[in-house]
Amino acid sequence: MSTTAPRAQTTTSAPAPADRPSGPIGRLGRYAATHTRMVFIAWAVVAVALGAFAPRVEKALSGAGWQANGSESVQVRDLVKREFAGLNSTGLMVVVHSPAQTAASPAFQRTIGQVAARLKGDGRVASVSLPVAGQTISADGHTAIVMAGARADANTMVRAADDLKAPVTALGTKDVQVALTGASGMWSDFNEANRSAMMRSEMFSWPVTMGILVLAFGSMVAAGLPLLLTILGLVASAGSLFLLTKVSPISIWAMNFALMFALALGIDYALFIVMRFRGALFGQHENRVDAVTETMDTAGKAVLFSGVTVLISLTAVMLVDSPAFRSMAVGIMLSVLFILAATLTLLPAVLGRLGTKVDNLSLPWVHHGEHRSARFAAWGEYLWRRPWALGLGTVAVLGALAIPVFSLSTGMPSIKVVPKTDTSRQGYLLVQQAFGIGAPGALQVTAPAADAARVRALLAADPSIAQVTPPRPGASGQVVLLQAVPKVDPSSKQLGTAIDRLRATLPAGTMVGGAPAENHDLETELSAKTPLVIGVVLGLGFLLLLVALQAPLIAAIGVLTNLLATGAAFGIAKLIFQEGHASSLLGFEPQGFLDAWGPVFFFAMIFAISMDYTVFLLSSAKEHWDRTGDAKDAMVGGLAHSGRVIFAAGAVMVAVFFTFALSGPLPPKEMGIILGVAVLLDALLVRLLLVPILLRLTGTKAWYLPRWLDRILPDVTFGH
Template structure:
């Protein structure tokens, strides 16, 4: 077939239409009952919307821990038996340039800080700067420790409340900064939230512009934003309500914001484009409700399958025993659920009410725009003539981009992830300058009284430990003793892993080692341990969903495996940028020498979900045309012609949304924006529009082969109308 021939729709034989399926009937009903649908959504948005404004102030700020780990056990014991001297305790760093800690000026500051902190019931015992323990050798820097009497989330809220008041205690010649783990998460959350909100605001105008270009109509372009707003308001309110039952990380809403926008646009693009095509097929008697029914009987199945694939991918993340990671997945899943709900209720009702007015306020070219794209039909013709070249070329580029993954390093974030002028970072560096590199990350050791002397000697002789503080007995009769070991390296240094392992191996059996660095290492170990399990679950469940929908084992397998290439390529690029520092000057960040530890687990699930989103749209359209024509090769051509422009437009929106986060100052949103943006770009351009269709062209009818026994088991899902 020539390129010219591929632009002409193939001749198809007409057969009596089957009875409309459940989704088609549902779409028709919703299109004819806009008032009850809008009434229900009004109740949802008013009810959940009332809670939504407090979402960022209500949600939890901590949760970065491995539940059940040794370090969490140490924190719990320290809070119960040692006056709250835990990793979540508030530390106030006082540094004087003229005098020494203990003179009249610093004593006055310590007294005011003690009064300020003691007035809050989230503070337990307050320990003033102690020579030999929390005062530097030159006497110019001291640390006041305010013990934690509340859980880690409440301690982060306390840091939010008191940070400015503590900083305001400074006088001329004397600096005062709050620091410690709770203050770190407070400043970290604020910096990242502000950056993500700015990025969201930047992305909306760009998104609207792309949608107007894609649809050619202001009214049609507004429908994806309607879905997004409805999904965001509902999910924000639901997260606030859920937070009253169990702590939900504030990061859950940050990610929900981004994914609601991306998926809301994806789903609306696919559905609205199909609806407009259904209307055009009825020029003499445009029945909006019937067009909606046709839309949901075809494209609706693909959207539902896509949403289920996203939910399945993210549900695997719930296995990680880290509250922050789990609840981030919950936030995205809630956003997906509400966007899906709006896509299957609110959108068909509005489409039914609009009818042909969906094309209102159109640009001139929009009147000639058809669902079937001649441009992508011609592109499919090129792939059809050179499928081997397409597979080899796109595959080689993707594999080349994947190669750096093998040198990827991950770790929990260092102090560099907060802005340089953040109080916690200034206090951190004051402590390092005065007391040594490892002083901000002391390791806490709790041991039975009888083993305390041996444990102290062993810790002091451990390589990498510079000093050991005097042992302190518990404040009750628990029979426990606690002391702290000061490492010789920065808390984020990779050598800390070996130091912690040596301590745990050689200390007496009753000893437990914790502290902020240990909590980070234990969390990273948990993430590393669960990563292959999560990858396996996501791949298997993604394959099964495609198999059920397509009834084609080879196509389901290929569709699943090629998604790994774009995922691996994105992490390969991430290693070059964030670990090795390439483009760091252009992007404006200081490389840590590793990727933040939650990246592989969380970003893999997100990237795979988005990749499968495009896979479903393409393969569902290809299957629809195979059902119509009975020819596998023609089906690929027509599938590309009918879905290529939608995939391209959806990818353009996602890349624009994600890359705006690359402009953020803090590192985590920058990592997220670059990794997800690169993943979507590579997946759409090289995988969905080149590699996957070329592989299907090479496979021919074998792509749709299914053994008889499996065909009897699987449901018969048709994507044609």
């Protein structure tokens, strides 16, 4: 077997920067630096055009969409909407309760009448069903339920809950309590609590981020550049999301995640670009245009590969056939595209215009032009001398942290994710107290009219069903609807098992739906697609690194080491969110499982962010290898030139993610803890320790490229 020679090995003096041939990214950077006015005008047009729509995006985004398209439960929801006056899982449920009065008392009846009138007055409500003794009036008469059928789709009904919960709740008196609940009500409350928590976290994270950036860049002017990219990316993403809502519903979570990724990538990319620019400008004494050209031809190329890797990771999430998941992926991808475009065009134009002013308002101890970090070079030398003890110790630590992931349990969010003070949770608990633990999650079973009696008997005989309502004929007369109240909590695993059992035993043509069934079907879809998503992300990530780095072993190291940090992060998540360790400190009520959407979505996000650091480190190492053909120089030099960027970017991301863990509902806490821990472990233990050690242990074999593969791959270098 033979290897190809390093494509650019030389020890002779290099030509002047202006005489060196530039790649397409370098030429793009030079063009931006010499046509700054045109670039500024173009981005101003983008910002103004899309920014005009940005303030309207929040009200246009959808609050639902957590479903598995084409599932049996979604079919039931659509059928019930058509046949049974909209009384499906998206309809509104209003609980009227009094500890002193009963449903027969005048004051109680008056409140019920006022609630019904208020619901009927909303055009999104198709019908109103008053309380019925033995079904929606409790045995003691102190609790009654008013049902409102859905005239519109699930997203519109969440907006209806947004608008109705305050005026409906206000109809209560000192003696009679009113609370709007049901799936739409709970999504309304959860989305509102999540939005408030995200805003609080953002307000806290921005000054923390700015402080870390000033320390990392050593200059107020340079530190402001990542925020420029972030704000521009957010404005453009928000405006684009608003326009997309005119085509298809977009989840409100898309904007939240778009913000996080705009901030993460804006910081990562600006750090890498600006550090390299300052090194070329001050350290190599190039003029500003040549410095921009060299920067974009090296660091800019790495940023492009990183951005494409992020986009590939998020594209894989769209394999999950759920509107919420796909729209969240679209939102993040939009932010990545805008950040990437701004990094490759606007940032070099700004740097070309600033020149030496990029270091204005600098800290007194800053040394201009320090692209190579002496501290990280010394760290690389230390790792080169003593790889085994630190390498084995790192693998042992990450492996031990990852062990709990093998007993990780997942489930769809329960009522515990809704704040205790919100009306939907109060109403939910009132229903449980009055009608039984499973009453808030009644199953909706549709069946051919001819099988009504048989289906009711089978439901009543099932050990998980506490009560079955009489069959209700549909508008067509061909189908009936039965409500089956479970004996167990709607979020329990036992109910999921019961749903599968009923679907297997009930007569042909019978379908099982309702909010618990919709959650169960989505969880099933997630379980089925998670291995596929992970496989696609790993496979495409490997291929992209192979093209970028021209070395199969290095590409495999870059991808597989991501799994260690990811596994460790989910192992810690299992201890915190499933077992409840530190729950009182973090201020949440454990559900006994991790939300089911976490593994697939967080894996894609962690992999995307980790690949940033992978590309930064290994592209720097590749640049040294191409120049010298020396394995030690590749490892130590790559660490010396990228270590400070990885450390600073990781510090910012950990600070930002952990702010989301300090406030708000449970899912943002899960997101903040898991992503924060993953970035912390990945930056400190994987990119700055384990990967350099693996480069040391593999030596020149790390850069081996078979000749047959060399003929296939495009010629990619990171030198200028």
